[in-house]
Amino acid sequence: MTRVILQRLLQGLLVLFVLATLTFFLVRALPYGPFQDERAVPSHVRERLEQLHGYDKPLVVQYAMRLGNLARGELGTSLKVMEGREVTAILAQAFPVSLALGLMAMLIAVPVGVAAGVIAAVRRNRVVDYAVMAVALLGICLPNFVIGPVLAELFGRRLAWFPVSGWEPRDLSFMILPAVTLGLGSAAYLSRLTRTGMVEVLHQDFIRTARAKGQRESWVVLRHALRGGLIPPVAYLGPAFAATVSGSVVVESIFQVPGIGRLFIKAIETSDEALIMGPVLIYGSLIVVANFLADLVQLWLNPRLRSNS
Amino acid sequence: MTRPFSDPSVSGAARSGVADDGGRSLWSDAVSRLRRNRAAMWSCTFLTIVVLLCFIVPFFPIIQDPAVQDLSGRNASPSAGHWMGTDHLGRDLLARVLHGGRISILVGLVTTLVSLTIGVCIGAVAGYAGGRIDALLMRVVDVLYSLPFLIIVILFSALAKSHTERLTDGITALTGWNRDAVAPFTGLLPLFVAIGALSWLNLSRIVRASVQDLAGREFVEAARSLGLPHHRILFHHILPNAVGPIVVYATLTIPGVMLFEATLSFLGMGVQPPYSSWGVLIKDGADRMLSNSLLLVFPSILFVLTLLSLNFLGDGLRDALDPKSSRD
Amino acid sequence: MPPLLDIQDLRIHFHTRDGVVRAVDGVSLQVEAGEVAGIVGESGSGKSVTAASLLGLVPMPPGRIAGGRAWFDGTDLLRLTGRELNGYRGKRISMIFQDPMTSLNPYLRISTQLIEPLEIHEGLRGKRALHRAIDALESVGIADAAKRIHAYPHEFSGGMRQRVMIAMALITKPDLVIADEPTTALDVTVQKQVLEVMRRLQRETGTAVLFITHDLALVHEMCDSVTVMYAGRVVESASAAMLATGPRHAYTRGLYRSNPAGAGKGCALYSIPGSPPDPARLPGGCAFRERNTLGDADQCLADHRPELVEIAPGHHVQDCPGCLAPSQD
Numbered sequence: 001m002t003r004v005i006l007q008r009l010l011q012g013l014l015v016l017f018v019l020a021t022l023t024f025f026l027v028r029a030l031p032y033g034p035f036q037d038e039r040a041v042p043s044h045v046r047e048r049l050e051q052l053h054g055y056d057k058p059l060v061v062q063y064a065m066r067l068g069n070l071a072r073g074e075l076g077t078s079l080k081v082m083e084g085r086e087v088t089a090i091l092a093q094a095f096p097v098s099l100a101l102g103l104m105a106m107l108i109a110v111p112v113g114v115a116a117g118v119i120a121a122v123r124r125n126r127v128v129d130y131a132v133m134a135v136a137l138l139g140i141c142l143p144n145f146v147i148g149p150v151l152a153e154l155f156g157r158r159l160a161w162f163p164v165s166g167w168e169p170r171d172l173s174f175m176i177l178p179a180v181t182l183g184l185g186s187a188a189y190l191s192r193l194t195r196t197g198m199v200e201v202l203h204q205d206f207i208r209t210a211r212a213k214g215q216r217e218s219w220v221v222l223r224h225a226l227r228g229g230l231i232p233p234v235a236y237l238g239p240a241f242a243a244t245v246s247g248s249v250v251v252e253s254i255f256q257v258p259g260i261g262r263l264f265i266k267a268i269e270t271s272d273e274a275l276i277m278g279p280v281l282i283y284g285s286l287i288v289v290a291n292f293l294a295d296l297v298q299l300w301l302n303p304r305l306r307s308n309s
Numbered sequence: 310m311t312r313p314f315s316d317p318s319v320s321g322a323a324r325s326g327v328a329d330d331g332g333r334s335l336w337s338d339a340v341s342r343l344r345r346n347r348a349a350m351w352s353c354t355f356l357t358i359v360v361l362l363c364f365i366v367p368f369f370p371i372i373q374d375p376a377v378q379d380l381s382g383r384n385a386s387p388s389a390g391h392w393m394g395t396d397h398l399g400r401d402l403l404a405r406v407l408h409g410g411r412i413s414i415l416v417g418l419v420t421t422l423v424s425l426t427i428g429v430c431i432g433a434v435a436g437y438a439g440g441r442i443d444a445l446l447m448r449v450v451d452v453l454y455s456l457p458f459l460i461i462v463i464l465f466s467a468l469a470k471s472h473t474e475r476l477t478d479g480i481t482a483l484t485g486w487n488r489d490a491v492a493p494f495t496g497l498l499p500l501f502v503a504i505g506a507l508s509w510l511n512l513s514r515i516v517r518a519s520v521q522d523l524a525g526r527e528f529v530e531a532a533r534s535l536g537l538p539h540h541r542i543l544f545h546h547i548l549p550n551a552v553g554p555i556v557v558y559a560t561l562t563i564p565g566v567m568l569f570e571a572t573l574s575f576l577g578m579g580v581q582p583p584y585s586s587w588g589v590l591i592k593d594g595a596d597r598m599l600s601n602s603l604l605l606v607f608p609s610i611l612f613v614l615t616l617l618s619l620n621f622l623g624d625g626l627r628d629a630l631d632p633k634s635s636r637d
Numbered sequence: 638m639p640p641l642l643d644i645q646d647l648r649i650h651f652h653t654r655d656g657v658v659r660a661v662d663g664v665s666l667q668v669e670a671g672e673v674a675g676i677v678g679e680s681g682s683g684k685s686v687t688a689a690s691l692l693g694l695v696p697m698p699p700g701r702i703a704g705g706r707a708w709f710d711g712t713d714l715l716r717l718t719g720r721e722l723n724g725y726r727g728k729r730i731s732m733i734f735q736d737p738m739t740s741l742n743p744y745l746r747i748s749t750q751l752i753e754p755l756e757i758h759e760g761l762r763g764k765r766a767l768h769r770a771i772d773a774l775e776s777v778g779i780a781d782a783a784k785r786i787h788a789y790p791h792e793f794s795g796g797m798r799q800r801v802m803i804a805m806a807l808i809t810k811p812d813l814v815i816a817d818e819p820t821t822a823l824d825v826t827v828q829k830q831v832l833e834v835m836r837r838l839q840r841e842t843g844t845a846v847l848f849i850t851h852d853l854a855l856v857h858e859m860c861d862s863v864t865v866m867y868a869g870r871v872v873e874s875a876s877a878a879m880l881a882t883g884p885r886h887a888y889t890r891g892l893y894r895s896n897p898a899g900a901g902k903g904c905a906l907y908s909i910p911g912s913p914p915d916p917a918r919l920p921g922g923c924a925f926r927e928r929n930t931l932g933d934a935d936q937c938l939a940d941h942r943p944e945l946v947e948i949a950p951g952h953h954v955q956d957c958p959g960c961l962a963p964s965q966d
Contacts, residue, residue: 011448015455022456026464030471141616143568145575145588146609149595153602205739212692212734213754213805214726217719227744239454246459250572254595264460265576268467276464283457291455303789304743 008295012288019284020070023277024063030271070281076274078267087278091260095282097167098248098259101182102286104175105244109183109190114233116187117194121229122221124199132191139188144247148181148254165256178255182247186240190233198229227301234298238291245286339553342629349625352618359615363410375404375585386603393607397597405590406608412586413612416500417567423505424512424566425559429548431509432516437524437543447517454510462503462569466578469499473581496581504569508562515558519551553630561623564616571612587612639708640667641845642691642813647705647715649686649695658916660686662869663705665945668813673839673846675860675877677853677892681913683869684849685735688815690715692732693722710812728758731806735818737798741790747774747801748786754809773804777834796827800834807838814839815847820855832858853896857881865889868914868924871945872960875952885948887932887960888925907931923957933962 057065069076075087120132155177156164162176201207202225210224211217249261256262260279267275299305343349378398387394393402435446477495481488523529524547532546571588573579575595580586587608594605649661661683668674676684689695691707691714707714714725731754734740742750751770755761761769767786774782777800790798799819806814819835820828836859839846848859856863857877864874865888873886884890894907911928914920923929926937937959946956954961 011451011455015452018452019456022461023464026468029468137617137620138613141564141568141613141620143571143575143591143612145572145595146591146605146613149598149605153598205734205736206742208694209732209734209740209802210742210753211694212726212732214723214728214757215753216723224742224745242455242457243459246457249459249463250576253576265463268463268578271467280457280460280464283460284455287455287457302744304791307789307792 004295004299005292008292012285012292015288016281016284017067019280020067020277021063023280024066024273027271027273027276028059028062066277070277075278075281078272078275087274090263090275091278091282094258094260094263097169097257098245098252098261098282099286101175101178101248101252101257101259102241102245104179105183105248106186106241107183108179109186109240109244110237112183113187113190114194114230116191117196117233118198118221118226118229120191120195121198121202124195129195133195136188136191139184140192142184144181144185145250145254147184148178148251151177151181152255165254167257174257178251178257181254182244182251185247186244189236189240189243193233193236194229197232198225201225201228204228231298231301234294234301237294237297238287241290241294242283242287245283245290339626339629343625346625346628348621349629352621352625355614355618356622359410359611359618360414363407363414366407375400375408377401394601394603396593396604397601402604402607405585406587406611409585409587409590409608410611410615412497412580412584413567413570413588414615416497416504416570416580416586417563419497419501420505420508420566420570421559421562423501424507424509424562425555427506428509428512429516429555432513433520433543433548433551435513436517436520437539437547439521439524443517446513450510450513453507456507458507459569459572462507462573463576463578465503465506466499466573469503470578470581473499496584500570500573500579504566504573508566508569512555512558512562515554516551519554520547523547523550557623557627557630560619560626564619564623567612567616567619638670639711641670641710642668642847643706643708644687644691645706645708647687647690647707648703649683649690650701650703651699652701653699653917655917659703659869659919660700660916661690662919664866664869664871666864666871666874668845668847669861670812671843671845672861673848673859675848675850675856675863676866677850677856677863678866679851679913681868681916682866684866685817687866688732688817688847688849691815692726692730693717693719694732723757727754727811728809729811730813730815731809731811733799733802733806733814733816733819736822737795737802738822740802741798743790746787746789747793750790751786751801751805751808754805758809769808770804773808774801776807776838777801777804778830779804794827795823796831799823799827799831803831803835803838807842807844810842811844813845813847815849817849818851819848821850821852835859853892865892868919869916870924870942870955871953872925873952873954874945875949879949879952883952885952885954885961886925886957887929887962889954890931890964891928894931923955923959925957925960929959931964932960934959936962 066076073088075091078085078087078090116132116136120129123129152164155161162173164177167174198221202221207220207224210220215223248257248259249264251257252259252261253265260282263275264279266272267279378400393406396402396405431446431450435443473495476498477488477492480486480491480495484491520543529542529546532542537546567587570579570586571591574586574588575592577592580589582589590608591605591612594602594608598605644664644666647661647664648659651658651660664683664687666674666676676687678684686695686700690702691709693714695702702715705715709725709730712725714722717725741747748767748770751773752761752766755766755769771782771786774786779785779797779800785793790801793801803819806816816835820831823831832855835846838844846859848856850856860877862874862876863880865872865880865886867888873880873884873889880889881893884893888909891907891909895909897906909928910930914924914927920926922939922941923937923943926934926939929937938957943955943957943960945953947953
């Protein structure tokens with residue numbers, strides 16, 4: 001089991017390395033450099049700046065320097081969007097916002113998705129099942145950039161239950177609409193996977209054994225079926241969290257949440273390398289951590305996995 | 310009955326299927342199952358209509374030019390002249406939706422083709438070769454799977470977008486074709502490549518699994534014992550038998566890819582003006598939801614219905630081609 | 638004294654796309670308290686569905702109880718609500734299933750699963766429940782039970798798992814145990830051991846057993862009385878001794894002749910030709926007609942299905958002249 005965990009951590013590092021490399025070269029391939037600006041900078045100033053930040057060295061050397069800095073936890077400075085500010089400092093402000101939003105979204109998506117899937121599986125091929133699955137499919141097909149504006153209009157403006165946009169730290173009401181928008185897609189996927197898993201488990205012989213013992217049906221479902229039925233949705237939790245985290249790029253720009261997603265978009269538009277790298281690595285780390293946690297949950301759920309490893 | 314609780318309809322149907330018509334093939338069986346699936350058939354009809362409308366109707370004069378602005382008739386309600394009304398610049402919304410649909414569907418199909426090619430090649434090689442090659446390829450897939458997909462695609466398309474002009478110039482110079490004819494294609498190329506290059510992961514896993522399964526069967530053993538070369542065994546004996554799952558997951562890839570295109574376009578990273586897609590139209594609509602909500606409603610409805618239909622069709626195909634994995 | 642279990646004219650139908658499948662079509666049988674009653678039949682004869690229906694384990698839909706009664710100690714099991722039935726399941730009637738590899742929950746410890754019936758029916762928890770479970774595990778011959786009880790099912794072999802199933806079925810001291818092909822999925826050597834355990838425990842506890850199998854040899858090792866089923870009906874029933882000496886129905890005779898232990902030395906082994914009829918398309922007359930080579934197929938009933946008649950005290954057989962005709966050879 002420790003071997004599996006080590007293996008996963010190594011793979012996580014590999015993912016981050018690939019991500020950093022990919023980002024570095026993609027950004028460098030962008031045609032406009034960090035010191036090309038609408039405001040004409042005298043060429044000697046630019047050269048000086050480039051020297052200062054190491055842009056005059058060969059690309060491979062710069063790449064090695066960048067990786068070295070990243071390994072020491074130095075993300076560099078934003079040269080465009082937030083001129084001269086440390087990326088670490090910028091992210092320290094923006095990241096908690098995005099993290100809170102992402103966690104809130106998962107906090108909504110997981111219980112709703114799993115519960116809907118279990119109910120659909122228990123009532124399979126009845127009206128409830130069809131209704132839940134229809135809503136789930138709609139949830140998958142409705143993009144968050146359609147849901148977002150509609151929710152903002154409905155609950156933000158018409159009913160005025162929640163603020164339409166913006167962010168106040170420690171004020172949940174700002175979080176509700178973006179989190180719901182963000183979590184809906186994952187909830188839909190999770191409900192479909194839960195249903196599939198539960199239907200399969202409920203067909204297994206050991207469920208019949210549990211019924212033959214005189215166990216109440218609700219307990220048969222909760223105690224005997226749920227563990228096995230949760231395995232497919234748990235395996236998807238990693239990717240679901242990845243989708244949620246990436247989706248925050250869209251949702252943050254709809255609801256004008258000051259998170260790393262909005263920073264990232266701005267950074268891309270100006271090819272602000274350090275400010276692109278920072279959010280990308282944060283997204284990557286979040287996904288690595290989420291995958292790792294999902295693996296642990298899976299080990300906890302399935303004793304066979306535990307003894308094989 | 311070895312399993313008294315297995316659904317007797319399954320064994321009954323299987324038995325009578327053989328009794329009725331001896332050697333009905335897998336495919337005709339699948340088609341008849343698909344025909345019985347009402348949701349899938351309705352989806353098929355809807356998709357046909359949408360494709361026809363988007364690709365043929367814009368060439369008929371009854372549909373206006375989507376670029377023509379009529380500043381005196383801005384944000385008009387639906388009328389006989391403009392069935393979906395007009396937008397904030399007085400352009401006919403129906404024409405814009407149909408032209409946008411053309412791009413969206415094109416992106417969906419071409420990109421799926423790209424991801425299909427990569428996914429089938431990688432999956433088939435991994436599944437057939439096994440051993441180290443398989444382990445290596447699947448590690449690569451694992452790592453790619455853990456990347457923040459949307460983020461990478463955004464990076465990719467930002468890069469490609471910035472080189473569009475040069476690419477267009479290059480192709481024009483090389484072939485001597487009309488620049489205006491080349492431009493729309495190169496404008497979309499980044500999208501095809503960016504999304505296609507990263508959306509083959511699931512497909513490769515599925516292809517690998519079915520190739521692995523098929524490679525162990527007797528008929529492949531037989532082909533091997535005849536001394537056929539590997540590429541012949543793989544392409545003539547194994548892959549044709551894996552077409553079922555490939556078709557199913559290709560169908561299910563299309564809506565995912567279209568959603569990606571729309572998301573990118575919504576963020577301003579996808580289809581660029583003067584071209585538009587459903588994503589672009591939805592973005593425009595969302596921005597102007599307060600003044601004219603129809604601008605959001607019509608493109609969204611068409612877009613969502615198309616995605617729904619593709620999903621229904623994909624699910625239907627899966628049930629038809631692989632009854633074991635079906636909903637019950 | 639009335640029998641412990643008295644099934645009267647049980648009919649179970651499955652509604653499928655191909656029409657109504659009459660899986661069980663008018664079955665009557667009795668189990669006396671403390672006896673081992675066997676049901677023998679091929680796959681699809683309806684024996685397992687009959688057993689499952691007693692505990693309400695037939696999936697409905699597509700299944701439906703189309704008629705009949707199943708009196709158990711004065712109560713008709715078929716007419717109980719789910720909640721009422723739960724009072725019988727695992728308490729007064731328990732069940733051992735065919736495949737020990739899939740019948741235990743792979744996600745829960747053996748201890749949890751063994752204790753479960755005690756929790757449900759006796760409200761017993763904690764140490765005391767665990768001690769009872771360890772005792773039960775020891776009684777089915779699992780060494781080091783106190784330690785191994787905390788293992789997961791996948792850490793046990795097939796034979797061991799079936800012993801666990803037996804322990805689980807007997808832990809509440811039920812009046813009746815339904816054993817549905819309990820040894821079919823096991824290796825032959827393990828089969829013997831598991832049967833040994835079952836027989837010993839049956840004698841010790843005096844519980845009645847409804848033993849379902851397709852293997853006639855097992856019936857004679859285990860059972861006091863035997864019911865032979867074919868195509869959803871009873872074709873012959875008698876005490877085990879009576880049936881061994883004088884099987885009457887062509888199908889029963891076929892079963893005996895195809896059994897290496899039953900056939901004489903040097904005799905060619907017989908096999909019943911063909912396969913059972915499609916349960917969705919049962920013929921109007923005798924269901925065994927097309928496979929009847931030991932009797933006289935031409936005399937088999939063609940227009941109505943044969944009824945069960947008592948030809949000797951306690952010996953019932955389907956009244957079909959073709960099937961009752963003496964062997965040709």
